[in-house]
Amino acid sequence: MSSLVWFRRDLRVHDNSALYHACKESDEVVGLFVFTPEQWKQHDDADAKISFWIENLRCLSDELDDLNIPLIIRSCDSFAETPKLVVETAEEHNCSKLFFNREYEVNEHHRDAVVIESAQASDIEVTSYHDRIIVPPREIETKEGKFYSVFTPYRKVWDTKALDFAKVLRKPTARNSIDVKADSVPDSIAGFDFSNDRADLWKPGEAEAKKRLKKFVDRIDDYDEARDVPSQTGTSLLSPYLNAGVISPRQCLAAALKHNDGNITGSEGATTWISELTWRDFYTHVMVGFPRVSRHHPFKKKTEGIPWRYAEDDFQAWCEGRTGYPIVDAGMRQLNQTGWMHNRLRMVTAMFLTKNLLIDWRWGEKYFMQKLVDGDLAANNGGWQWSASTGTDSVPYFRIFNPFSQSKRFDVDGTFIKKLCPELEAVPSSALHDQKKLAAALEKHDVDYPAFVVDYKAGRERALEAFKSL
Ligand SMILES: Cc1cc2nc3c(=O)[nH]c(=O)nc-3n(C[C@H](O)[C@H](O)[C@H](O)COP(=O)(O)OP(=O)(O)OC[C@H]3O[C@@H](n4cnc5c(N)ncnc54)[C@H](O)[C@@H]3O)c2cc1C
CATH class of the missing domain: 3.40.50.620 (HUPs)
Known part of the structure; x- marks a missing residue:
């Protein structure tokens, strides 16, 4: 049989x-x-x-x-x-x-x-x-037999177990030939529009995924620093392949372990990258342990009471990269143009939507899923709830990223911003990281760039009030 x-x-x-x-x-x-x-x-x-x-x-x-x-x-x-x-x-x-x-x-x-x-x-x-993940969901539990909701203690246990699940299985050998014809894979599916796919950026196949992994491991030592700079190729760009299972997380772990002489800790870069693979496991662990998070509920029940704004125009400006905040707009345009967004910018744009605009994280989560080539319920939900301060181990609500400080830190010469927002070419880099200087530079150089969708300080205060009122 x-x-x-x-x-x-x-x-x-x-x-x-x-x-x-x-x-x-x-x-x-x-x-x-x-x-x-x-x-x-x-x-x-x-x-x-x-x-x-x-x-x-x-x-x-x-x-x-x-x-x-x-x-x-x-x-x-x-x-x-x-x-x-x-x-x-x-x-x-x-x-x-x-x-x-x-x-x-x-x-x-x-x-x-x-x-x-x-x-x-x-x-x-x-x-x-x-x-699908390295350490299966129920393999890691607290002393009381519960699911972890905080990453650091989860990671400690994960480190003790991961090597037991790290074995990579070989490709099977050929089976007996049978008289069954393979079906041809369709070119299109009703209801889906593939005219804007970016096959040039996301070449399919296991060979491509392995090539990416190999190239990345050659520069893995720099990962801990380069991973936050969106103008550089500092990360592996493997998320679409991991999500579709074109490469396994065990294959990724094995490559990092090999670089670390078989150890989870070693080179700063490789250790940090293994940590990201652990976050991937963690968010699946959270989804299994607390299924309400994948049913559109916040992990922190108290945050159900946040008076979110449902402001269509502001949301649309965010979706289209027209907020007037260069780093936010650059991130959203990267998503719209490539189906992928750098992790630093996913955090910046998600926090901008949920804090500065106080718009419901579920709107942003949905929009990301509708655009991402690597869209994954557990990781996307985890990232959104982290940014909105509604999730497990999420950012404290009062630690609101300032988009200008973020771009000054991670895109100081504006290379990334200017690539995605070419209309800002004439604006001096230093003005990209300061609200007043930006407004003056736009005026001076007569640049047609959207006005601020919200005043930074006013938006921040509104978010703090909303969270304090809980
Ligand atoms: C708001 C928000 C939404 C996100 N949505 C998704 C999503 O839908 N799908 C997705 O795969 N990742 C998501 N992430 C996590 C992260 O941004 C991407 O995994 C990463 O940018 C992919 O790029 P890379 O493959 O070059 O990552 P690398 O830095 O090379 O990391 C290697 C792999 O580790 C995993 N990983 C890295 N960071 C995280 C993380 N924070 N959480 C979970 N897994 C991680 C990914 O599988 C990634 O491919 C989201 C993060 C945020 C803040």
Whole structure:
């Protein structure tokens, strides 16, 4: 009998737990991917992200073909119809075993529970694996057996466990050839617009992801300093690949460990990067432990009472990079133009929206998801709730980033700002980091640049009052 491997956000053949074990158990293996466009829309998945998935699916299909594993593609509107489709596909191809890697979001988890039930009712044996993060969610708990909600103690335990989960699985060897034809991967999906995808920036495939990892590790020692400077390529640019599972977090950890002679701590840069992989694990841990965060609720229940503003015009100015604050506008334009935003700017723009404009973090969270090529519920929600001071271990509400100090610190010569806001070319760099000087320089050089959407001081005071009133 054959085995069916159901691929989801694990579009790779190397270090793929479900694929590896299916191949260990069966000489004949079939792959499956299910399109659920309505569900993706409901989840606000970005055009850029779905386009990236499809291109990677094409690469995966080729890789699987070399292993004599045909990739079947099925489509249904939503997760509700998926279990029937998965079971039918298994039966159609005489697969008595089903393998997949777990997904932890609420809807995905529920879908998988129904799949397991339906498959077992049809005598199909199901095996699922923890594969998406390094240390599985329930492996780390407090002394009282609860989920951690603060990063530092979580990280301490993570450090003691990570090496146990760091083993990278090899690519399986070719299976027996079977008389099943792979489906062709579609070029388009109704409801999604791929005309603005940036395939030039996000080349698909495992080989590309590995190349990026290798190039990054060559400069990993500089990461702790370079990672905050948006005009430099100081970070790995691997988030879309990690999110689609084109590379695994274990492969990333292994590369950093190798650089650190097998240790979690060592070079400052590598240690800091491992910390970011830990944040990735942590936010998934939080999502599993406190599912309300993925149901549009703040982690800190008290913050439900914040009198958020629902100011459409201000929100639109933020979305379009027209706030009058150069570093905020540059960040938003980077997102709109590339589907990705530098981490420092994700924090700056998110804090600007939720504090200076006092607009509900859920509006920003949704907008990011609709644009990001790496949009990930756990990391995005974690980042937004951190910035809005509503989340686990979030920034204290009174520590509001000043956009001018941020750009002075991280884009002192204005290279990044001027690249994304070319209309500011004539403005001297020092004026980009000061509200009064900027206004004067715009006047002097007759620059057509948006007026401040909010006065910095007034917006800050309003946010402090709102949080103090809780
Ligand atoms: C408001 C906000 C929203 C965010 N939304 C997302 C999102 O939807 N998807 C996403 O992958 N990341 C998100 N992040 C985290 C972070 O900004 C990105 O992971 C990072 O910018 C990706 O670039 P990189 O691959 O070059 O990262 P690197 O610095 O090279 O880090 C390596 C990997 O670690 C993980 N990582 C790094 N920082 C974080 C973090 N703070 N939280 C969780 N994981 C992290 C990512 O998988 C990343 O690819 C968000 C952060 C904020 C503040």
